[in-house]
Every structure is written in C-alpha cells, then in structure tokens.
Amino acid sequence: MQSVTTDTGLDDAAAPTERRTQAERTAGTRAKLLDAAIDCLVELGFAKTSTQEIARRAGVSRGAQLHHFPTKESLLIAAVEHLVDRRLSEILEAEPDPERGPEILADAFSGPLFHAALELWVAARTDPALHEAMIPLERRVAEAIQGGAQIVMGSRMSPESIELSVELARGLAVSALFRTPEADAQLRGRLLPIWSEKVMDA
Numbered sequence: 001m002q003s004v005t006t007d008t009g010l011d012d013a014a015a016p017t018e019r020r021t022q023a024e025r026t027a028g029t030r031a032k033l034l035d036a037a038i039d040c041l042v043e044l045g046f047a048k049t050s051t052q053e054i055a056r057r058a059g060v061s062r063g064a065q066l067h068h069f070p071t072k073e074s075l076l077i078a079a080v081e082h083l084v085d086r087r088l089s090e091i092l093e094a095e096p097d098p099e100r101g102p103e104i105l106a107d108a109f110s111g112p113l114f115h116a117a118l119e120l121w122v123a124a125r126t127d128p129a130l131h132e133a134m135i136p137l138e139r140r141v142a143e144a145i146q147g148g149a150q151i152v153m154g155s156r157m158s159p160e161s162i163e164l165s166v167e168l169a170r171g172l173a174v175s176a177l178f179r180t181p182e183a184d185a186q187l188r189g190r191l192l193p194i195w196s197e198k199v200m201d202a
Contacts, residue, residue, distance in 0.1 A: 030068055032058040037079035041116040046123040051075060073130050077137050080120060083113045088144050101153050102165045102195050106188060108145060109173035117141075118174070142166075161199035168195060 036057035040049040051072050055065040069075035087108065124131040149162045157165070172191075176184045 026068075029058075029060055029064055031082075032060060033065055033068060033075065034079040034082040037075050038083055038112055038116050041076060041079070041119045042112050046076070046119040049076070049119075073133050076116075076120060077133055080113075080117050081137055081140070083116060084141050084144060087111075087113045088148050099200075101149075101157050101200055102168070102192050103188070104152055105145070105149060105162070105165045106169040106172055106192060108148075109169045114173050156201050157199055158201075165195065165199060 033054060036054045037049070039057060040054055044053070049072070051065055051069075052062065054075065055062050058065070065075070069078060120130065120134060124134045145166055146159065146162055149157070149166070150159070153162065172188065179187065
C-alpha cells in the first residue's frame with residue numbers, strides 16, 4: 001500500500017513539470033521552424049523554398065514539421081506573422097519619437113520582414129490558395145502598423161496621414177530593391193522631411 005501511495009504522489013507531482021517541459025519543447029520547435037522559414041524566404045525566395053529545406057535548417061524531423069505546419073503556405077505565413085510581431089515589439093519598445101514619424105514607418109518596411117513578406121506578396125498574385133491565406137495576415141499587419149504608429153506618434157499624425165505614410169513607406173521599400181544603400185539613404189533623406197512637413201501637426 002505504501003509503495004502505491006508513494007508512486008502515485010510522485011506521478012501527480014511530476015505531471016505538471018512534464019507538461020511544462022513539453023510546452024517548452026513545442027515552442028522551441030516552432031520557433032526554429034519559423035526562423036528557418038524566414039531565412040529561406042529571404043535567401044532563396046518563395047519558389048525555391050521547400051518544407052524539407054526549412055526542416056533541415058531548423059534541425060527538426062520532417063514529421064515534426066508536418067505536425068506543426070501541415071502545408072508550406074501555413075508555415076511561411078506563420079513565419080511572416082512571427083516576424084511582424086517581433087518587429088512591432090521592437091518599434092514599440094523603442095523610445096517614442098514623434099518627430100521621426102514617417103522615418104519610423106519607413107524603417108518598419110526594411111530588412112528580413114519586408115523581403116520575406118514581399119516574396120509572399122508576389123507569389124500570392126498567381127497562387128489563389130496563398131492569396132486567400134494571405135488576406136487575414138495582411139489585414140492583421142495593417143492593423144498592427146496603424147495601432148503601433150498611433151502609439152508612437154500620439155496626436156501628431158491623423159489616422160489618414162499614418163495610412164498614407166504606410167503606403168509611401170511600402171513604395172519606397174519596393175523601389176529600394178533597385179538602389180544601392182547609399183542612394184536609398186540619400187533619397188529617404190531628401191523625401192521624408194518633405195513628407196513629414198505635409199503630414200505632421202506642428
């Protein structure tokens with residue numbers, strides 16, 4: 001009797017710890033897959049990115065990858081969403097600087113986040129399933145950028161000015177693909193102050 005009571009008590013006490021450990025392992029596996037997916041999108045592009053390559057880079061089995069993300073589209077969209085969350089957190093954690101309004105928005109459309117998203121945008125134009133799956137993500141991204149910008153800018157920019165600035169920033173980011181970093185910095189340095197004067201409240 002004593003041994004049964006002792007065993008049961010140990011099992012009950014260990015169960016929550018085991019569940020926490022499993023949850024941590026699950027979160028770790030997902031994070032590895034999402035980071036590897038972003039790397040593939042940026043380095044290889046959508047067409048050359050495969051779930052096998054993502055699993056290889058993440059160091060997880062093909063079965064584990066399929067368990068978490070059954071399709072390539074679900075994995076890549078989740079990866080971009082993951083990066084959006086991370087980028088938005090970085091922007092919101094920075095010291096608010098309303099004077100740099102449009103510049104902050106322009107910075108949001110840069111680096112791995114923009115290049116990974118751009119790969120999905122282009123692929124979605126001719127892939128109906130991907131296009132349909134991207135719609136909720138794009139809506140969420142737009143809402144996140146709008147909300148984050150309003151927090152950073154306060155009352156210095158109207159919602160319409162923020163929306164216009166987002167579109168300007170996205171356009172600048174696309175055209176920057178054909179400029180050198182130096183030329184892009186010069187263009188931004190010339191245009192963004194002019195745009196700020198038009199949309200920022202004095």
